[in-house]
Amino acid sequence: MMNHWMILLLFLLSFQSKGQQKPIVPEVSIEYRVNDTLEIQVNLIQDQKTSAYFYHTFLATDICNDKVCLPIQVELFWNLMGEYDHFSVPQGQVFTKFDHQYFDQTDYDLLQEILLDTLSPIRDYAVEEFLDKKEQKYSVELDAITRPTLKVFSNVTVPGALYTVYALWHIVNGNIKQLIRNQLDVVYKQHQFADFFATSNNASYQEYYLEKLTGDQVVAAEPILVRLLFSHDDYIPHYAWRKLGAAYYADPERYNNLLKDLEKLKPHLQLVVLRSLSQPNLRTKEILMDKAQSKTLLQNQKELIYKLLNYEK
Numbered sequence: 001m002m003n004h005w006m007i008l009l010l011f012l013l014s015f016q017s018k019g020q021q022k023p024i025v026p027e028v029s030i031e032y033r034v035n036d037t038l039e040i041q042v043n044l045i046q047d048q049k050t051s052a053y054f055y056h057t058f059l060a061t062d063i064c065n066d067k068v069c070l071p072i073q074v075e076l077f078w079n080l081m082g083e084y085d086h087f088s089v090p091q092g093q094v095f096t097k098f099d100h101q102y103f104d105q106t107d108y109d110l111l112q113e114i115l116l117d118t119l120s121p122i123r124d125y126a127v128e129e130f131l132d133k134k135e136q137k138y139s140v141e142l143d144a145i146t147r148p149t150l151k152v153f154s155n156v157t158v159p160g161a162l163y164t165v166y167a168l169w170h171i172v173n174g175n176i177k178q179l180i181r182n183q184l185d186v187v188y189k190q191h192q193f194a195d196f197f198a199t200s201n202n203a204s205y206q207e208y209y210l211e212k213l214t215g216d217q218v219v220a221a222e223p224i225l226v227r228l229l230f231s232h233d234d235y236i237p238h239y240a241w242r243k244l245g246a247a248y249y250a251d252p253e254r255y256n257n258l259l260k261d262l263e264k265l266k267p268h269l270q271l272v273v274l275r276s277l278s279q280p281n282l283r284t285k286e287i288l289m290d291k292a293q294s295k296t297l298l299q300n301q302k303e304l305i306y307k308l309l310n311y312e313k
Contacts, residue, residue, distance in 0.1 A: 028187060030055070032176050042078070042176060044187065053080055053196065055180055059171075072096075072164065076172055080193070081204045082180030084115055084172040097160030107158050114156065114165055115172050121156050122169045188212065198224045203233035210239050218243060226258055229265060237269045241276070252281040259287045263296050270297070274304035285309055 028044035042057045055078040061071060072095055075088040089095060095103040095111075103111075114120060157165045187193070188208070197209040198221075206228055213221055221243075228240035248254050255277055262270055280288070288305045291297060297305075 025191065030179050032179060034171055034174060054078060054085060078176060078180060079202065080184060082177035086112065087115065095161070095164060097158065101160060110158050111165060115169055118173055120169060122166055127163065127166045203231065203236055206231060206233065206236045207239065210243055213243060218245060222248065229269065237266060238272065241269065241272060249276040250278050252279060252284045256283050256287060259284065262291055263294060267298065270301055271304070274301060274308065277308060280308050
């Protein structure tokens with residue numbers, strides 16, 4: 001069976017990186033070898049509109065080995081953990097499918113969904129294994145014949161765009177992730193990405209921030225840690241709570257504001273918080289008395305509140 005990277009070489013004819021208009025973070029770039037004959041440059045950039053950081057490359061390629069779709073131009077973006085994030089088609093450019101039919105928005109959305117799926121069957125099969133050897137499709141545009149995708153694989157590609165999807169998937173999900181991750185520790189420190197990671201909605205960024213936060217930084221980072229208690233992720237709030245430490249749990253002047261928003265925490269974290277707190281003051285008890293009347297709290301949560309009110313912990 002022919003290796004799928006050998007197949008990929010047959011239709012990756014003219015990749016090239018072009019300068020893009022977003023500011024490149026100085027001295028941070030990666031030479032990404034896709035295979036033995038193809039190497040592209042991936043640069044760290046900052047998006048001018050959102051201020052978010054990404055690794056980015058611009059690709060222009062004749063991507064179909066049977067010539068039934070037009071060449072593409074595309075910008076590819078990875079996050080700072082090395083995970084594929086999104087693509088962008090430059091203004092005035094368009095992706096095409098079989099017989100030069102234009103992608104519609106549904107096709108672009110499906111492509112994004114496929115590229116994000118790191119467990120896609122595309123990972124394990126050579127491109128020719130997706131083709132139906134018993135069927136043929138006639139191209140009116142080129143007066144040529146090509147093979148359709150097997151129906152069993154119809155849900156892992158954009159209809160009529162197998163080669164485009166296959167090639168892009170292997171590029172965005174290749175060893176670029178490890179190359180980016182290998183330099184993360186240095187980039188994170190040199191470019192002072194702590195605040196960017198901590199305030200991101202990306203749970204991977206939040207976790208990395210917490211991993212790098214040292215004990216002598218906890219007090220200064222306390223507002224950030226409290227904010228992370230409300231992360232949508234199931235794990236991050238618990239990690240942030242552990243980082244706050246015993247000094248926080250024993251100081252009502254610090255934890256009273258959190259208690260005001262107790263019901264906004266995930267239910268399992270509410271219990272953790274109530275079990276951890278000690279030495280409540282008068283203001284603590286006023287807040288807890290109010291919370292005890294809430295219909296949203298569970299009975300075991302209310303029991304913990306009553307213990308705090310009576311300082312039985």
